Amino acid sequence: MKAIEPHLPVLPVLIPLFGALFSAFFRRGASAWLVALVATWLAAAVSCWLLAKALATGMPISYQLGGWAVPWGIEYRVDVLNGFVGALVTTIGAVIMPYARRSVAHEIDQHVQAWFYTMYLLCMTGLLGITLTGDAFNVFVFLEVSSLSTYVLIAMGRHRRAVLAAYQYLIVGTIGATFYVIGIGLLYLVTGSLNLADISARLATAPPEFARPVVTALGFLTIGICLKLALFPLHVWLPNAYAYAPSVATVFLAATATKVAVYLLLRFFFTVFGAGIGLASVPIPELLFVFSIAAMFIASFSAAFENNAKRMLAYSSIAQIGYITLGIALANQSGLTGSIVHLLNHAIMKATLFMALGAVAFRLGVVQISDLAGLGRKMPVTMATFVVAGLGIIGVPGTAGFISKWHLALGALEKGMWPLVFAIVSSSLIALVYIGRVVEVAYFREPAAAANKAHDPPISMLAPMLLLAAATIWFGLDTRASVGIAAEGAKVLLGGLK
Amino acid sequence: MIPAPAPETLLFLALALPLCCALLLPFFHRSPNLRETVTLTFATLLAFTVWSLVPAILAGARPELSLARFSPGLEIAFKVEPLGMLFALVAGSLWLVNSIYSIGYMRGNDEPRQTTFYVCFAAAIAATMGIAFSKNVISLFLFYEVLTLSTYPLVTHKGTPQAMRAGRVYIGILLGTSILLFLPAIIVTWYFAGTLDFTVGGILAGKTDAGMLALLLALYVFGIGKAALMPFHFWLPAAMVAPTPVSALLHAVAVVKAGVFTVLKVIVYVFGIETLSNSGSADWLVWAAGSTVIIASLVALRQDNLKKRLAYSTISQLSYVVLAAAILTPISAIGAAMHIAAHAVAKITLFFAAGSIYTAAHKTEISELDGIGRRMPWTMTAFAVGALGMIGLPPTAGFFGKWFLLQGAMETGQWMTLCIVLVSTVLNAAYFLPIVFRAFFVAEPAARSQGDGQDGGHGEAPVPIVIALTTTAAATVLLFLFPGVPFALASMMIGR
Numbered sequence: 001m002k003a004i005e006p007h008l009p010v011l012p013v014l015i016p017l018f019g020a021l022f023s024a025f026f027r028r029g030a031s032a033w034l035v036a037l038v039a040t041w042l043a044a045a046v047s048c049w050l051l052a053k054a055l056a057t058g059m060p061i062s063y064q065l066g067g068w069a070v071p072w073g074i075e076y077r078v079d080v081l082n083g084f085v086g087a088l089v090t091t092i093g094a095v096i097m098p099y100a101r102r103s104v105a106h107e108i109d110q111h112v113q114a115w116f117y118t119m120y121l122l123c124m125t126g127l128l129g130i131t132l133t134g135d136a137f138n139v140f141v142f143l144e145v146s147s148l149s150t151y152v153l154i155a156m157g158r159h160r161r162a163v164l165a166a167y168q169y170l171i172v173g174t175i176g177a178t179f180y181v182i183g184i185g186l187l188y189l190v191t192g193s194l195n196l197a198d199i200s201a202r203l204a205t206a207p208p209e210f211a212r213p214v215v216t217a218l219g220f221l222t223i224g225i226c227l228k229l230a231l232f233p234l235h236v237w238l239p240n241a242y243a244y245a246p247s248v249a250t251v252f253l254a255a256t257a258t259k260v261a262v263y264l265l266l267r268f269f270f271t272v273f274g275a276g277i278g279l280a281s282v283p284i285p286e287l288l289f290v291f292s293i294a295a296m297f298i299a300s301f302s303a304a305f306e307n308n309a310k311r312m313l314a315y316s317s318i319a320q321i322g323y324i325t326l327g328i329a330l331a332n333q334s335g336l337t338g339s340i341v342h343l344l345n346h347a348i349m350k351a352t353l354f355m356a357l358g359a360v361a362f363r364l365g366v367v368q369i370s371d372l373a374g375l376g377r378k379m380p381v382t383m384a385t386f387v388v389a390g391l392g393i394i395g396v397p398g399t400a401g402f403i404s405k406w407h408l409a410l411g412a413l414e415k416g417m418w419p420l421v422f423a424i425v426s427s428s429l430i431a432l433v434y435i436g437r438v439v440e441v442a443y444f445r446e447p448a449a450a451a452n453k454a455h456d457p458p459i460s461m462l463a464p465m466l467l468l469a470a471a472t473i474w475f476g477l478d479t480r481a482s483v484g485i486a487a488e489g490a491k492v493l494l495g496g497l498k
Numbered sequence: 499m500i501p502a503p504a505p506e507t508l509l510f511l512a513l514a515l516p517l518c519c520a521l522l523l524p525f526f527h528r529s530p531n532l533r534e535t536v537t538l539t540f541a542t543l544l545a546f547t548v549w550s551l552v553p554a555i556l557a558g559a560r561p562e563l564s565l566a567r568f569s570p571g572l573e574i575a576f577k578v579e580p581l582g583m584l585f586a587l588v589a590g591s592l593w594l595v596n597s598i599y600s601i602g603y604m605r606g607n608d609e610p611r612q613t614t615f616y617v618c619f620a621a622a623i624a625a626t627m628g629i630a631f632s633k634n635v636i637s638l639f640l641f642y643e644v645l646t647l648s649t650y651p652l653v654t655h656k657g658t659p660q661a662m663r664a665g666r667v668y669i670g671i672l673l674g675t676s677i678l679l680f681l682p683a684i685i686v687t688w689y690f691a692g693t694l695d696f697t698v699g700g701i702l703a704g705k706t707d708a709g710m711l712a713l714l715l716a717l718y719v720f721g722i723g724k725a726a727l728m729p730f731h732f733w734l735p736a737a738m739v740a741p742t743p744v745s746a747l748l749h750a751v752a753v754v755k756a757g758v759f760t761v762l763k764v765i766v767y768v769f770g771i772e773t774l775s776n777s778g779s780a781d782w783l784v785w786a787a788g789s790t791v792i793i794a795s796l797v798a799l800r801q802d803n804l805k806k807r808l809a810y811s812t813i814s815q816l817s818y819v820v821l822a823a824a825i826l827t828p829i830s831a832i833g834a835a836m837h838i839a840a841h842a843v844a845k846i847t848l849f850f851a852a853g854s855i856y857t858a859a860h861k862t863e864i865s866e867l868d869g870i871g872r873r874m875p876w877t878m879t880a881f882a883v884g885a886l887g888m889i890g891l892p893p894t895a896g897f898f899g900k901w902f903l904l905q906g907a908m909e910t911g912q913w914m915t916l917c918i919v920l921v922s923t924v925l926n927a928a929y930f931l932p933i934v935f936r937a938f939f940v941a942e943p944a945a946r947s948q949g950d951g952q953d954g955g956h957g958e959a960p961v962p963i964v965i966a967l968t969t970t971a972a973a974t975v976l977l978f979l980f981p982g983v984p985f986a987l988a989s990m991m992i993g994r
Contacts, residue, residue: 391647397636440665
């Protein structure tokens with residue numbers, strides 16, 4: 001243990017990377033799955049250890065890759081915030097794994113199953129790299145690793161449109177990555193550094209005539225990252241990508257990919273630009289407010305009118321991202337706590353919902369809302385987890401979703417923005433409509449002929465769903481861990497503003 | 499002698515028993531007799547538990563229990579205080595009676611999915627106990643929502659399109675008002691007061707101005723949709739599509755009383771009677787509640803469906819409680835608490851009677867009830883007692899609530915309130931007495947009295963039903979003769 005500990009910050013990236021390499025050698029899906037299972041659980045254990053260490057030391061843990069000194073070498077820099085996001089990504093990734101075997105075997109052709117796990121692990125590598133690195137260009141590299149593997153994951157979907165959805169995402173994702181690089185280039189121009197902490201320090205002392213390139217960089221970076229996190233109106237790629245990707249890929253992407261992009265946005269806004277020059281002239285918070293509220297309402301309405309259950313949940317994700325960016329716009333302790341804790345809460349709830357739909361797809365092969373008729377009785381456990389997580393999305397007290405909204409609303413009050421409180425609660429009500437639609441169909445309609453023989457999926461698929469549904473309730477009642485860490489993370493971010 | 503268990507233990511039991519019952523019931527899915535035994539056992543235990551908690555509370559004990567820390571400074575916690583004790587007493591005791599009734603009703607009508615029914619019922623009672631014993635607003639809100647969610651499957655029990663529509667209205671209004679108005683009110687209270695604990699004298703004194711208090715009060719009383727203050731009352735008539743035991747215990751006692759109980763608690767323990775009366779922020783509430791009392795009575799007058807008429811009567815009677823609280827005198831607050839108990843036993847009797855008629859004679863409309871009193875003497879006598887309770891005549895428990903309410907109104911010289919109560923009493927009589935008259939004094943139509951029609955030849959309802967409705971009718975009278983316990987608890991609430 002002592003020998004590993006100094007290398008802890010980089011291990012969560014290396015484990016899935018080597019797992020991906022290793023699993024690529026297998027032809028059989030089951031063997032590749034075993035590799036992925038071991039890699040994800042190992043990564044999860046290491047990430048949680050890393051988070052615990054970051055919490056215990058209270059200072060960022062710095063790791064110099066290959067022993068090259070900062071700021072020339074690549075630095076991995078882990079504090080409470082990215083330790084938390086890393087633990088979130090790996091834990092969700094690991095919990096999905098037992099579920100994945102049957103679902104992947106059912107949905108993906110025999111000869112590419114091993115590739116699926118390779119891509120899954122690569123995607124995880126990319127996301128963890130973005131999260132844990134302290135180097136702006138290294139972020140770009142991992143951004144591409146995660147994006148390219150995501151395109152492949154989506155394209156593996158059964159439906160022919162999956163390829164189109166992947167292509168659509170490829171175009172948008174490439175634009176996003178390009179914008180990101182342009183932004184980094186401008187920052188490099190001003191500061192001569194690629195290390196995030198170093199850039200931040202240099203921006204603070206940069207002469208005022210550099211204000212224009214800095215603001216331009218902020219613009220490029222914001223748009224580039226917001227494309228990845230699907231902030232309204234840059235969200236158009238997301239519904240199709242989620243709807244046509246294989247179930248397991250959807251669960252993983254919905255729970256983690258956008259969360260990592262949100263983390264990146266937080267890092268740039270607060271840590272890098274927090275002390276920057278000339279930013280008072282840019283109405284970033286105002287713009288974020290507008291787009292967040294638009295996301296909360298417009299995407300929720302789109303969800304309420306959607307007939308494909310997976311797309312419905314995808315629109316719901318866009319709305320929920322609106323909540324997260326709303327907290328970023330508030331930029332105070334309560335608001336940011338709400339945002340960060342919602343990264344976790346939304347990941348849990350949305351993973352549960354998509355897993356439940358994946359279970360339906362496993363039994364029926366379709367996920368139109370009308371196909372769910374009568375499943376309340378035919379697949380009782382599956383639909384019960386759906387209802388629990390759905391209540392979380394609505395924000396019913398006693399579920400995780402309520403906690404996030406509570407802190408966001410408190411943040412709005414602290415800013416004196418009263419109407420926002422009502423915006424937050426009233427958009428929850430639209431969630432009641434779209435979740436309610438599914439509940440009514442599932443519990444009150446007679447099952448169709450195809451659904452008559454359906455029953456709950458095997459225990460390997462049920463267990464992760466039940467675990468996450470229980471977590472939805474747990475994090476709604478006992479918030480010491482979740483809110484505690486989120487509050488610490490918010491403090492770290494706000495510390496960067498001074 | 500076994501030493502009496504500590505009040506904390508009893509509090510824990512009162513919360514845990516119905517929950518355990520809900521968790522156990524699915525295992526007895528295949529043997530209905532065993533399943534009903536489980537329900538009855540747990541209901542008996544719960545009634546026993548809440549009653550044994552009373553002496554300790556009257557002696558001044560305030561047992562507490564903390565479940566989870568919710569957020570810094572906020573926790574899911576319980577604390578027994580007199581008003582909650584009274585509410586728990588009413589709901590806990592009536593669950594037992596109602597379970598006996600349910601057995602007769604559900605079997606008599608061959609209702610489907612009975613296990614689901616009993617499970618949701620027990621869960622609803624667990625939520626009710628949670629509401630009654632909540633230590634702070636946030637815990638109360640949690641159980642308030644759980645109560646809504648656990649009763650939704652009961653409202654939609656029939657599974658028909660009509661039941662589904664009713665379910666939509668039910669969950670839409672109850673969840674909608676609570677999330678849209680009640681929750682912001684809680685957040686704002688937390689923001690100003692820094693605490694959400696129910697405290698004697700309130701927590702908002704001196705924390706904000708009169709205008710904000712009025713706004714907050716509006717958010718609370720309309721946000722607590724279960725109190726059925728107009729215009730958020732539609733869910734209650736809609737919920738009548740549920741099986742009658744649900745209408746009886748939940749939509750005459752547990753759910754609606756949870757609503758007015760919450761309103762009362764918020765007014766007494768969050769705002770504080772003095773804070774509100776000094777600021778004058780609650781004056782409008784007298785009007786809102788008063789007009790609900792009158793309008794709902796007028797609507798009730800026009801209903802031919804018996805359960806619908808009872809539902810509108812409930813809306814009207816609930817606003818008595820809100821009205822009594824809005825007068826903001828200690829004596830009227832006692833009246834409000836007394837009325838919660840009195841209306842509960844009387845209204846459950848009326849619903850029991852309605853269900854009894856449906857089970858025995860398959861009749862739902864008032865116009866069909868001519869002469870039914872001769873076939874079902876027990877049922878209709880109980881109905882008459884319940885009707886007297888609604889009107890507020892001695893010797894029924896309904897008398898006290900109105901008495902204290904009027905006393906409070908006279909103390910503060912609110913003659914308008916006085917008029918409202920008098921007019922509505924007349925209206926109560928006008929929509930209940932004709933039913934009693936019809937049942938006993940109008941002759942049965944000739945076609946039916948021969949006993950060869952499809953619904954002819956019926957007699958009294960099954961025995962469990964008769965036992966249940968006789969018990970509650972007796973309780974309506976006994977509560978008039980021995981009002982000691984509720985009165986003592988109500989007086990303790992305002993610190994006398």
